[in-house]
Amino acid sequence: MAGAGIFSEIIEEEVYKYYAEGEWRKSSSGKSVPIINPTTRKPEYKVQACTQEEVNKVIEGAKAAQKAWARTPLWKRAELLHRAAAILKDNKGPIGECLVKEIAKPAKDAVTEVVRSGDLISYTAEEGVRILGEGKFLVSDSFPGNERTKYCLTSKIPLGVVLAIPPFNYPVNLAVSKIAPALIAGNAFVLKPPTQGAVAALHMVHCFHLTGFPKGLMSCITGKGSEIGDFLTMHPGINCISFTGGDTAIAISKKAGMIPLQMELGGKYACIILEDADLDLAASNVVKGGFSYSGQRCTAVKVVLVMETVADAVVDKVKAKVEKLTVGPPEEDCDITPVVTESSANFIESLVMDAKEKGATFCQEYRREGNLIWPLLLDHVRPDMRIAWEEPFGPVLPVIRISSVEEGIHHCNASNFGLQGSIFTRDINKAIMISDAMETGTVQINSAPARGPDHFPFQGLKESGIGSQGITNSINMMIKVKSTVINLPSPSYSLG
Structure with missing residues (x-):
């Protein structure tokens, strides 16, 4: 005890x-x-x-x-x-x-x-x-x-x-x-x-x-x-x-x-993936960022904004990794464990059902037992779906296909939140320019989101916070x- x-x-x-x-x-x-x-x-x-x-x-x-x-x-x-x-x-x-x-x-x-x-x-x-x-x-x-x-x-x-x-x-x-x-x-x-x-x-x-x-x-x-x-x-x-x-x-x-x-x-962490990105690196970090602790983190990846030309490849790579995640009780060190309350599970389910009604592509079958929700990747998510904007705080990750960098930046900045964001590209000049344009407290280049190390400044813009931590x-x-x-x-x- x-x-x-x-x-x-x-x-x-x-x-x-x-x-x-x-x-x-x-x-x-x-x-x-x-x-x-x-x-x-x-x-x-x-x-x-x-x-x-x-x-x-x-x-x-x-x-x-x-x-x-x-x-x-x-x-x-x-x-x-x-x-x-x-x-x-x-x-x-x-x-x-x-x-x-x-x-x-x-x-x-x-x-x-x-x-x-x-x-x-x-x-x-x-x-x-x-x-x-x-x-x-x-x-x-x-x-x-x-x-x-x-x-x-x-x-x-x-x-x-x-x-x-x-x-x-x-x-x-x-x-x-x-x-x-x-x-x-x-x-x-x-x-x-x-x-x-x-x-x-x-x-x-x-x-x-x-x-x-x-x-x-x-x-x-x-x-x-x-x-x-x-x-x-x-x-x-x-x-x-x-x-x-x-x-x-x-x-x-x-x-x-x-x-x-x-x-x-809270946050609606946007991950922007460009055509020249290391797609294996991006996929690994999307899964790590989106599904660690069942997505119950303010800094979890909450939406993937991927260029249409590489979207199929990215979705396939992420899907393969998601299907290897273990699901079960925390005592067994499973990757996906129950979300914290039944009301949280119900809210997550409401976002999933809204996306289903509006035509999102389910890369896995939606499955839930009590507070335990199996990891779910949603492709072809559109801006009229709630999950494109609302924070699920659970193991559900939406993918929005974009036709330009400007479209990705616009979606990121249209959110009421502004905690963190990610950019995956091999072009550091382009990464810095996109980072400058993103209205978020922190931008990660070629990495999953993270609050730490704990001495780094950590802050959010808009409805993501007041002041700075670290x-x-x-x-x-x-x-x-x-x-x-x-x-x-x-x-x-x-x-x-």
């Missing part, structure tokens, strides 16, 4: 506790929230259904703890983060087990997520020391009309309390990508994990707890979004929100106060610049 061993104190009577003031606690609500295993479609875990009053207490404690933490030397903050990373990686097994059961992530990928998260924490500690240890020195006579009568010293100070809201698909990695920058910058954090993925997140928080961070500095609140979601995001004690997810972000951005927002949302950008987003000005005597002041 994942709650055994060092994690025994985070669970009681089969319900996982929430974390506040350095302790694992049961909610005064007396209620819990079930977590459904996507594979069995039966309850697997239970977490506390926290109350608004408990949220108030957590944020009050965080604000108090943050004041002292901001005065903690940078080297000490970094030392604690390195220790947390080591404990997290030492416990990759039980945390990975939670990811398998909560979100049907293949076992090997689940362990990889935990190890990657530990590496992210350590890199953040080192990068934070570099970034935060530097300030600026300005003199007033560098601006026209001024004498050298003022010296300005700038330093970097924390914002206060950061609210971190990760998504179900990477509940550990995308939690620590927010938590580690917050902590190294001198902030406190409140983590609101997704329901699916909450138990893995609680295990991760326990690794931080075992490290010895000050009480109150870290909190993890679980519960129903309808009960505490808006209450958290609108709380006057929150000084920054870092969110990864979907449509909820639009509501958050409208309701949140005048605080920094960092949001990575370790350095996240640290900078969670600080303010403070200026101290030393006023000197006028130039006529005598030294004698």
Whole structure:
């Protein structure tokens, strides 16, 4: 059982506790929230259904703890983060087990997520020391009309309390990508994990707890979004929100106060394949990008825009690779595992049925058992089909045949999303020109989409996000610049 061993104190009577003031606690609500295993479609875990009053207490404690933490030397903050990373990686097994059961992530990928998260924490500690240890020195006579009568010293100070809201698909990695920058910058954090993925997140928080961070500095609140979601995001004690997810972000951005927002949302990743591309390379990356973790990634390939002259060849190559993908339970490390919820499966099916009614070519027979959907390649998709524009977040990949590069760019830019895109061509000059024309936060040339490495800038345009992520950008987003000005005597002041 994942709650055994060092994690025994985070669970009681089969319900996982929430974390506040350095302790694992049961909610005064007396209620819990079930977590459904996507594979069995039966309850697997239970977490506390926290109350608004408990949220108030957590944020009050965080604000108090943050004041002292901001005065903690940078080297000490970094030392604690390195220790947390080591404990997290030492416990990759039980945390990975939670990811398998909560979100049907293949076992090997689940362990990889935990190890990657530990590496992210350590890199953040080192990068934070570099970034935060530097300030600026300005003199007033560098601006026209001024004498050298003022010296300005700038330093970097924390914002206060950061609210971190990760998504179900990477509940550990995308939690620590927010938590580690917050902590190294001198902030406190409140983590609101997704329901699916909450138990893995609680295990991760326990690794931080075992490290010895000050009480109150870290909190993890679980519960129903309808009960505490808006209450958290609108709380006057929150000084920054870092969110990864979907449509909820639009509501958050409208309701949140005048605080920094960092949001990575959905995408409709377009992959453009030109005539001169290495078609085997393109096909391999299309399958990797479109079907890894059953397509449940913001950066998954969501539509292939291929030149008509090579479309038959590309479709044949992709089809052959898709048919070799293994399908089944995550415990067996299958390539395609159940999608996270029944409602997700129903939505994906609605897109497939719409494409069928409008004449798309099915390269495989559509097959579904519960939350498990077999990989499906759809050819001859047209712009009047929903799947040409909507994000399925599942193992279904549409192919649109185009007659020109301009047509591909137009389709990419007509989307409401703009997270990432790919170009496959041997002509680097053409690739750069297309990249410049694509309205996306990142363009991959001759590669599948990827969020990492985690220190690379990562951002979306349009409805795909606000602000930029990546370790350095996240640290900078969670600080303010403070200026101290030393006023000197006028130039006529005598030294004698």
